[in-house]
Amino acid sequence: MSHKLVRQDRLIDEYSLTKRLAGLLSSWEFILFLTLIGVFVLFSIISPWFLDYFNLMNASFSFTEKSILALPMIFVILSGDIDISVASIMALSSFAMGNAASKGAGAGTLVLIGMATGLAAGIVNGLLVTKIKIPAIAVTLATLSVFRGISQAILRDNAYTHYPPKFAFFGQGYVGNSVIPFEFVFYLLLAVIMGFILHATTYGRKLFAIGNSASASRFTGINVDRIRFTNFALNGLFAGIAAVLLTSRIGSTRPNIATGWELEAITLVVLGGVSITGGKGNLFGVVIASLLVGYLKFGMALVNLSAKVMVITTGSLLIVAVLIPKILDVINAHRKLRSQRSELKLERKAS
Amino acid sequence: MKTIINTKKILENREAVLIGLILFFMVVMTIAMPRFIKPSNLANILKDSSLLIMVACGQFLVILTGGIDLSVGSNIAFSGMAASLINMNNPELSPWVTLLIGIAIGLSLGMINGSLVAFGKVPAIIATLGTMSVFRGFTFVISKGQWVTAHEMTDSFMNLPHGNFLGVPNLIWFAVVVSALFFYFMRYTRSGREIYAIGGNRSAAVLVGVNEKKVEFLIFSVSGLVSGLAGVLWAARYAAAVNEMATGFELQTVAACVLGGVSVAGGSGTVAGVILGALFMGLLNNSMTMIRNMAFFQMLLQGLIVITAMAFNVIMERRRETMLLNRRLA
Numbered sequence: 001m002s003h004k005l006v007r008q009d010r011l012i013d014e015y016s017l018t019k020r021l022a023g024l025l026s027s028w029e030f031i032l033f034l035t036l037i038g039v040f041v042l043f044s045i046i047s048p049w050f051l052d053y054f055n056l057m058n059a060s061f062s063f064t065e066k067s068i069l070a071l072p073m074i075f076v077i078l079s080g081d082i083d084i085s086v087a088s089i090m091a092l093s094s095f096a097m098g099n100a101a102s103k104g105a106g107a108g109t110l111v112l113i114g115m116a117t118g119l120a121a122g123i124v125n126g127l128l129v130t131k132i133k134i135p136a137i138a139v140t141l142a143t144l145s146v147f148r149g150i151s152q153a154i155l156r157d158n159a160y161t162h163y164p165p166k167f168a169f170f171g172q173g174y175v176g177n178s179v180i181p182f183e184f185v186f187y188l189l190l191a192v193i194m195g196f197i198l199h200a201t202t203y204g205r206k207l208f209a210i211g212n213s214a215s216a217s218r219f220t221g222i223n224v225d226r227i228r229f230t231n232f233a234l235n236g237l238f239a240g241i242a243a244v245l246l247t248s249r250i251g252s253t254r255p256n257i258a259t260g261w262e263l264e265a266i267t268l269v270v271l272g273g274v275s276i277t278g279g280k281g282n283l284f285g286v287v288i289a290s291l292l293v294g295y296l297k298f299g300m301a302l303v304n305l306s307a308k309v310m311v312i313t314t315g316s317l318l319i320v321a322v323l324i325p326k327i328l329d330v331i332n333a334h335r336k337l338r339s340q341r342s343e344l345k346l347e348r349k350a351s
Numbered sequence: 352m353k354t355i356i357n358t359k360k361i362l363e364n365r366e367a368v369l370i371g372l373i374l375f376f377m378v379v380m381t382i383a384m385p386r387f388i389k390p391s392n393l394a395n396i397l398k399d400s401s402l403l404i405m406v407a408c409g410q411f412l413v414i415l416t417g418g419i420d421l422s423v424g425s426n427i428a429f430s431g432m433a434a435s436l437i438n439m440n441n442p443e444l445s446p447w448v449t450l451l452i453g454i455a456i457g458l459s460l461g462m463i464n465g466s467l468v469a470f471g472k473v474p475a476i477i478a479t480l481g482t483m484s485v486f487r488g489f490t491f492v493i494s495k496g497q498w499v500t501a502h503e504m505t506d507s508f509m510n511l512p513h514g515n516f517l518g519v520p521n522l523i524w525f526a527v528v529v530s531a532l533f534f535y536f537m538r539y540t541r542s543g544r545e546i547y548a549i550g551g552n553r554s555a556a557v558l559v560g561v562n563e564k565k566v567e568f569l570i571f572s573v574s575g576l577v578s579g580l581a582g583v584l585w586a587a588r589y590a591a592a593v594n595e596m597a598t599g600f601e602l603q604t605v606a607a608c609v610l611g612g613v614s615v616a617g618g619s620g621t622v623a624g625v626i627l628g629a630l631f632m633g634l635l636n637n638s639m640t641m642i643r644n645m646a647f648f649q650m651l652l653q654g655l656i657v658i659t660a661m662a663f664n665v666i667m668e669r670r671r672e673t674m675l676l677n678r679r680l681a
Contacts, residue, residue, distance in 0.1 A: 139661075143654060270477065314484060315482065
């Protein structure tokens with residue numbers, strides 16, 4: 001009898017304030033946040049130009065589009081899929097805009113064309129995954145080559161470089177007279193919307209359910225394929241948005257635009273604490289991870305590290321970010337086992 | 352009625368379909384441009400396909416278990432670059448030793464993937480997506496961004512793929528030996544059958560005593576090993592070690608596999624099918640470089656072929672399943 005009471009006490013204890021605080025402090029998001037501060041401190045010491053309001057704001061140009069790609073990628077990865085074709089969708093979408101611009105389309109039309117092309121490409125992915133039922137990795141590996149292949153086949157070694165002057169605002173403009181880039185504010189807005197969908201709507205709850213068990217979700221009446229389809233379509237749409245911003249920012253389109261960005265987007269999601277096998281994660285972590293990687297690279301560029309070193313860093317980050325939780329799991333399981341064993345010993349002694 | 356059944360049966364035999372496709376393609380190309388059928392061009396196609404055959408065989412093992420190895424292209428670049436640098440700095444070293452070193456490097460890179468997947472429990476796609484850029488980055492680091500060109504390589508090194516044995520180029524011999532080894536390995540060894548077992552039904556295989564970790568480590572190591580071999584031969588064949596070499600080659604290896612009837616969900620496929628798939632890809636690449644401006648279409652066409660082949664595989668599989676179900680119900 002007394003034994004049971006002790007157990008209950010411990011249960012209550014686990015939900016106590018200090019425990020909850022400890023849980024928060026040891027959470028992945030908090031570790032990321034500490035690392036972000038660490039990066040800021042480190043580079044402020046190394047370089048006198050790092051901690052400068054104008055520089056920091058301007059540096060956001062270099063990671064905003066990639067961070068936008070990561071937002072819907074959270075949905076895709078949460079539900080256990082993957083999409084490695086997003087960078088190629090950007091190339092296709094940028095190509096479509098360049099083509100329209102060369103025929104005299106205005107800024108507004110270009111934005112619509114860019115987003116529509118991205119959405120269409122995402123729908124193709126979604127149909128192949130949910131209707132023909134080919135695994136997402138295989139589908140998007142193939143469409144990775146198809147989407148970029150289309151722009152390469154038509155554009156060849158040429159480039160579109162003429163865009164209407166008004167079009168430049170989306171990727172180069174600032175909010176009002178401030179030094180805050182428009183696209184950064186736009187990214188934060190998108191993050192809030194996607195965060196709301198993920199954490200406050202039934203759609204978001206369904207994503208977590210599917211990621212934990214697709215077949216169990218199907219039995220509870222969730223239309224799994226429709227949600228996976230929507231995820232891929234969203235991913236395409238956001239790749240289209242990213243393409244609008246990038247094209248507007250650099251003012252030109254080549255077939256090799258945004259090569260390798262799928263790696264960066266997936267890295268941000270995984271580093272943000274979203275489980276690669278699905279079912280676990282939150283949007284806030286991914287936003288912090290985006291800032292972390294963005295400012296880490298900005299700092300590395302300030303101290304003259306080459307682009308290749310950054311590619312190695314991104315690749316390693318991706319692997320390490322997946323490895324660490326696995327290692328922590330093993331350690332936790334070990335610790336639990338040990339505490340259970342010592343508990344058993346105590347009980348034996350008591351009896 | 353009978354003819355319908357026959358065509359269905361032929362469609363189910365992937366090797367026969369592919370041989371038919373290859374022959375049909377060759378006839379069309381010969382009619383379109385007669386120089387296609389020249390022996391020198393045919394030899395070129397075989398030589399080009401040889402590299403693909405070797406790496407596709409490694410990729411086949413990985414896909415068979417439901418995984419994927421995206422790092423093969425970068426592995427080729429790193430091993431090829433490393434071997435070329437060794438050859439440049441130690442011209443007195445026998446090319447066979449350089450080849451062995453290159454293979455060892457490829458094998459170690461594969462073992463890194465294998466450890467991550469088997470022991471670190473990192474999904475194959477994530478592990479190899481990461482190492483794809485890490486290996487490529489380190490290629491630039493060891494080469495300092497420079498190329499190793501023909502005049503910096505020794506003749507004996509370049510002779511590795513270009514030399515002849517019994518009138519057949521060495522490169523083709525390499526492919527023949529590798530294919531034969533893979534054929535034997537997958538059909539007659541315990542490990543080979545274990546790979547099929549893991550791909551077919553992982554939990555069932557584990558329950559009957561297949562060591563899952565061992566198999567996963569093995570397949571990525573083998574994939575790395577053949578990539579290392581192909582890397583050295585690649586650099587020697589094109590007489591240049593370029594940092595960007597074999598970019599996008601992973602898609603070609605996947606294409607060869609799915610064309611050869613390997614299911615991307617794992618569990619089914621044959622070495623013979625993969626070899627024929629690789630030959631078809633080699634044929635296609637060769638003919639596209641022959642038609643003016645077609646090289647720009649290569650990426651698009653490869654992607655379309657992969658999608659078509661995968662959809663075809665899935666539909667055939669589904670048909671087979673319903674057929675089996677009907678038979679069971681009858």
